[in-house]
Amino acid sequence: MSGATGTGFADGPAPRSGAGTAISVLLSRGSALGELVEAELDEPRDDEVVVRIEAVGVCHTDLLAQKRLGSRPGVLGHEGCGTVERLGPRAEGLAVGDRVVISFASCGECVPCRSGFPGYCACSAALNGSGGRRDGSPTLRVGGEPVFGSFFGQSSFATAVLTRARSCVPVGDLAPEVAAPLGCGFLTGAGAVLNVLRPRPRERLLVVGAGGVGAAAALVALSEGVEVVVADPVEARGALLTAYGATAVASLDEPIPPVTHALDTTGRPEAIARALTLLGPRGALTLVGLGPAEIPVDVRSLTMRGLRLSGCVEGDAEPARLIPELIRRHRDGVLPLDRLVTTYPLDAIERAVADQRAGLTLKAVLLPGS
Structure with missing residues (x-):
């Protein structure tokens, strides 16, 4: 969650006109939690996927990150749930049309990841808080210029995100507003x-x-x-x-x-x-x-x-293991996570945060399609 100024992105080829996906995002800038603007999402590489966002939770970590960004423009959000739209050439375990919840990013290769503790991934800072991919390249552009994105490997205050297949956990037909907070807060x-x-x-x-x-x-x-x-x-x-x-x-x-x-x-x-x-x-x-x-x-x-x-x-969790278990408990009626959620339109984030701070809402979830 770096608050440094400048893009911090590695040099790379500029995207071809029309190469990316046109989306809408909540752009954080200064004191504003998010202004709805048009953006361009990069093409999926290797094991990356494009997920059309149906719901995204609002977490205290988003607010902390917004303060650290200061005047640097960026897109936050890290509890996304949506439907897989496109797959990179090496993306495995998912199919177009799958509803997934997106959790934090991890490399899958270091000792903590191989031991079942991806929250302590050796590459966590680069993957979750650098503002771009692990190699430094950006995933989001606004007005043709790179902005801070790939927050927790997703930046899901948006109508669609680019993320790695590894971060996605299928949730079946579970309501997206219930599934979204399983990516971080509920997890x-x-x-x-x-x-x-x-x-x-x-x-x-x-x-x-x-x-x-x-x-x-x-x-x-x-x-x-x-x-x-x-x-x-x-x-x-x-x-x-x-x-x-x-x-x-x-x-x-x-x-x-x-x-x-x-x-x-x-x-x-x-x-x-x-x-x-x-x-x-x-x-x-x-x-x-x-x-x-x-x-x-x-x-x-x-x-x-x-x-x-x-x-x-x-939660010392491996999302691919714990999230299905929590969904099972919810379906069995012993874990009423739906009672914790209040939904808002994507552009109502200021009201959602204010309600959450005032205790009127326990867990705010934004719905890009509303």
Whole structure:
């Protein structure tokens, strides 16, 4: 997610007139989250595919990246779902017409990728935050000029994206607005519970922050038979999760029974410190929220109580494995992810973000076709 000025793209041949695909994108520039403009999408190479976007989630990471871009024009969005329209000559495992959710990019070749942990890919920065392909070439142009694109390997605040086949997971006929957040937010929350914390039935999980990530984590834990306490100042978020069996509190200062596991989605030092005090002996706290680079930790308490503190990227998940499992749970009626989603037209991103910040929307999803 570089905020450097300039294109930063490697020199390469200019596209032939008409060689790319004409699309519409939300162009972020300065303080604007997105202005709907026309753009040109590059031709698919090798294992790349063109996906016509049907829905795209709005994630806090998009807002952080927009601030880092500053005045540099770019297209964000990294929870895209849509239909495969074109395939590169070496794209495998997909067919034209497949509905897919697009997750983060990874190389598939390094040790973390081969070990099933692509969130820690050795090429993650280049593939997800450089603004172009791994070789430095751009994927998007506006007015003939390259702009920051390929965000998380997609830049899906658009009517179509260029991405690698590896990043696409088929979702069948699942509604695109439900499938889209599985690419990142829902994947992160669910994976943090299933892959990292792994609470057992009747153990108690504290989820700090009940936005899209936290709510997905809470619902997955409930589907595992785990007792769940969610802490969030927005009453509507707590009320929704209470309806499915969670206990809700507005603040970590309220009485909370000892918990065996905790998940922090806020990145706030005071929340992390308080969550550690609420853990019973040998309890575990996992962090997925990005906050200050350094926070104070009582190492003596951590040691003497046998506590475990860990970070987590993208739920430590392999999307091709976890996303189908989450879809199965949703279809079985034990993971009501559809209840977390509110939809908006693509050009209503400012309203979607404002509603999300105000607590009127839990997970905003944009629909390019509306």
